[in-house]
Amino acid sequence: xxxxxxKLGELKTLITRAFVANATAPENAVxxxxxxxxxxxxxxxxxxLSRVPAYAAQAQSGKVNGRAVPRATRTAPAAxxxxxxxxxxxxxxxLALRELGQLAPATGIAAAAIHHSHHFGVAGRHVERLAExxxxxxxxxxxxxAIAPWGGKAALFGTNPIAFAAPRRTGPPLVVDLSLSxxxxxKIMVAAQRGEAIPEGWALDADGKPTTDAxxxxxxxxxxxxxxxxxxxxxxxxxxxxxxxxxSFGFEASSFFDAEGAPPRVGQFMIAIEPRPFAGLAFADRxxxxxxxxxxxxxxxxxxxxxxxERDAAKTGTLRVDAKLLxxxxxxxxxxx
Amino acid sequence: xxxxxxKLGELKTLITRAFVANATAPENAVxxxxxxxxxxxxxxxxxxLSRVPAYAAQAQSGKVNGRAVPRATRTAPAAxxxxxxxxxxxxxxxLALRELGQLAPATGIAAAAIHHSHHFGVAGRHVERLAExxxxxxxxxxxxxAIAPWGGKAALFGTNPIAFAAPRRTGPPLVVDLSLSxxxxxKIMVAAQRGEAIPEGWALDADGKPTTDAxxxxxxxxxxxxxxxxxxxxxxxxxxxxxxxxxSFGFEASSFFDAEGAPPRVGQFMIAIEPRPFAGLAFADRxxxxxxxxxxxxxxxxxxxxxxxERDAAKTGTLRVDAKLLxxxxxxxxxxx
Numbered sequence: 001x002x003x004x005x006x007k008l009g010e011l012k013t014l015i016t017r018a019f020v021a022n023a024t025a026p027e028n029a030v031x032x033x034x035x036x037x038x039x040x041x042x043x044x045x046x047x048x049l050s051r052v053p054a055y056a057a058q059a060q061s062g063k064v065n066g067r068a069v070p071r072a073t074r075t076a077p078a079a080x081x082x083x084x085x086x087x088x089x090x091x092x093x094x095l096a097l098r099e100l101g102q103l104a105p106a107t108g109i110a111a112a113a114i115h116h117s118h119h120f121g122v123a124g125r126h127v128e129r130l131a132e133x134x135x136x137x138x139x140x141x142x143x144x145x146a147i148a149p150w151g152g153k154a155a156l157f158g159t160n161p162i163a164f165a166a167p168r169r170t171g172p173p174l175v176v177d178l179s180l181s182x183x184x185x186x187k188i189m190v191a192a193q194r195g196e197a198i199p200e201g202w203a204l205d206a207d208g209k210p211t212t213d214a215x216x217x218x219x220x221x222x223x224x225x226x227x228x229x230x231x232x233x234x235x236x237x238x239x240x241x242x243x244x245x246x247x248s249f250g251f252e253a254s255s256f257f258d259a260e261g262a263p264p265r266v267g268q269f270m271i272a273i274e275p276r277p278f279a280g281l282a283f284a285d286r287x288x289x290x291x292x293x294x295x296x297x298x299x300x301x302x303x304x305x306x307x308x309x310e311r312d313a314a315k316t317g318t319l320r321v322d323a324k325l326l327x328x329x330x331x332x333x334x335x336x337x
Numbered sequence: 338x339x340x341x342x343x344k345l346g347e348l349k350t351l352i353t354r355a356f357v358a359n360a361t362a363p364e365n366a367v368x369x370x371x372x373x374x375x376x377x378x379x380x381x382x383x384x385x386l387s388r389v390p391a392y393a394a395q396a397q398s399g400k401v402n403g404r405a406v407p408r409a410t411r412t413a414p415a416a417x418x419x420x421x422x423x424x425x426x427x428x429x430x431x432l433a434l435r436e437l438g439q440l441a442p443a444t445g446i447a448a449a450a451i452h453h454s455h456h457f458g459v460a461g462r463h464v465e466r467l468a469e470x471x472x473x474x475x476x477x478x479x480x481x482x483a484i485a486p487w488g489g490k491a492a493l494f495g496t497n498p499i500a501f502a503a504p505r506r507t508g509p510p511l512v513v514d515l516s517l518s519x520x521x522x523x524k525i526m527v528a529a530q531r532g533e534a535i536p537e538g539w540a541l542d543a544d545g546k547p548t549t550d551a552x553x554x555x556x557x558x559x560x561x562x563x564x565x566x567x568x569x570x571x572x573x574x575x576x577x578x579x580x581x582x583x584x585s586f587g588f589e590a591s592s593f594f595d596a597e598g599a600p601p602r603v604g605q606f607m608i609a610i611e612p613r614p615f616a617g618l619a620f621a622d623r624x625x626x627x628x629x630x631x632x633x634x635x636x637x638x639x640x641x642x643x644x645x646x647e648r649d650a651a652k653t654g655t656l657r658v659d660a661k662l663l664x665x666x667x668x669x670x671x672x673x674x
Binding site for chain 2: 075076077078079081106107108109110111113136148149150151152153154156162164166174176177178180225226227228229230231232233235236238239240242243244245246249251269271273274275277278279280282283286287289290293294297298299300301302303
């Protein structure tokens, strides 16, 4: 497939225009475009440009309110509720990050509950932005049902990512970012498109039986990473991201991929921690000591290495984009059909 | 093996006496005895009575300061540092729970960094105590090195438990409690004692090669649950529990099992969340809705079911205790040899 190289600035402008032409307020369009291009730069293409057509269709149909104005309410000295107002998640997360950036350095720890929200893309990027301000970040998000409960047979929970970031003395933060399914749902979708089998242990079919048939898996349920332990973490994330934010559970949320039905109304719970009140001045040195010890082992790797390599490669200022997708985004930018 | 039934009250008194007779202050002895008997009641015997002899030997040798007085310092409106002062972890955790129980309802979220600490036993019990006060609890603890970093060959991180608890409208809280190793180290120790093999994927030998030899595994490294994802979580816990509390990393900490050397000085990081500022009044109903949906699936199970069944069984007021261990504790209670 042809992959033209597009300048990053132009790409961001094009995507912004595509959303503005599809019932989205300019400031929201910029926030969404920044997040999607950022994901693409980091090689997280499942959360990148491929999302533009579905997002735009959802703004057009009203499943996402592209003109939503997220609103923050400080409900306690270290607590903020952010209403994403059925809009895109990214503007709400931008707001939550600003709030937590103000609160946590003063209180030591603070948290934001984001509700009436939508697909939040690369979880790690949000907490990385906290870490770029010197804060430790933790985020929990839920998503439409994909994973069966432990011992159960049908999808109930989302793939429910957890992300964590810690600032480093120099250079980019250390970022941990994982969805709690054994593999990304995208991998099963690709296998289904190609008519390929999937390994055992990834998924159940619609009857709750283990399957290696990718298409059957898409009609069934995914399995959690780490068996019972991972399944328990999925439940924890569902409680933090949805119950604690008064949002839809995975089994209540509509799809992020089509433009039909009610807004998904999933939630995100984000925690910001200022290291100083807990560790004094020792934190940065201690993190470096740990990383040294890890990297002293031949073969040992830190999480996020591939992501940072992709990000470095994009420093040329251009990104290769699938020609068909690019044409589709250009059409969207010309206005609703 | 003979297993006499002992009354719970008598057992707690006996263990308290065993510690008091071994260089431990009475209030610390009560805290430790309560935690160990509680673990035993919950069927968590690896963190129960079997620990008494090693703990007492460590208090005798000074590896643990049985007379330590933990001290709490509020360093920010939602932050408290608890110095366990090289004593047992439980009195420090009792203090952290009291502090968080005061802070979190006012601030929305609060956290305690516990440092110069020791083995903290059943992680889930500590956050369950927060949940019994209506708070959501999260705790992260590190432990002496057991798990290799991802791609590495030698033990570097602890088994680094994560525990989470959420209050329920009625009855005991929902508790998630998992160590991040694929299996409990105790399982490998039992296999080694019995001369049995262990399944592949549990551990590496001293050369960093996968092994099914339990003895070789004890000299090598354990593997994280969930492969690279689990290994990333282990790193996250090491940063939260040790770097953020200015404590020893797993590879710096001395053993919890012998009485030699310096104190282990591991750390714990505990977060308490008041649901109301984040979810309004909806939290309890939403948790029940989620649990209903899980239990509506045939075969689906909530975490902690076995633990609660064990706890119920102990409501007879007695506990069966290994006769040899009981005799050992009785000897300890008579005073240092």
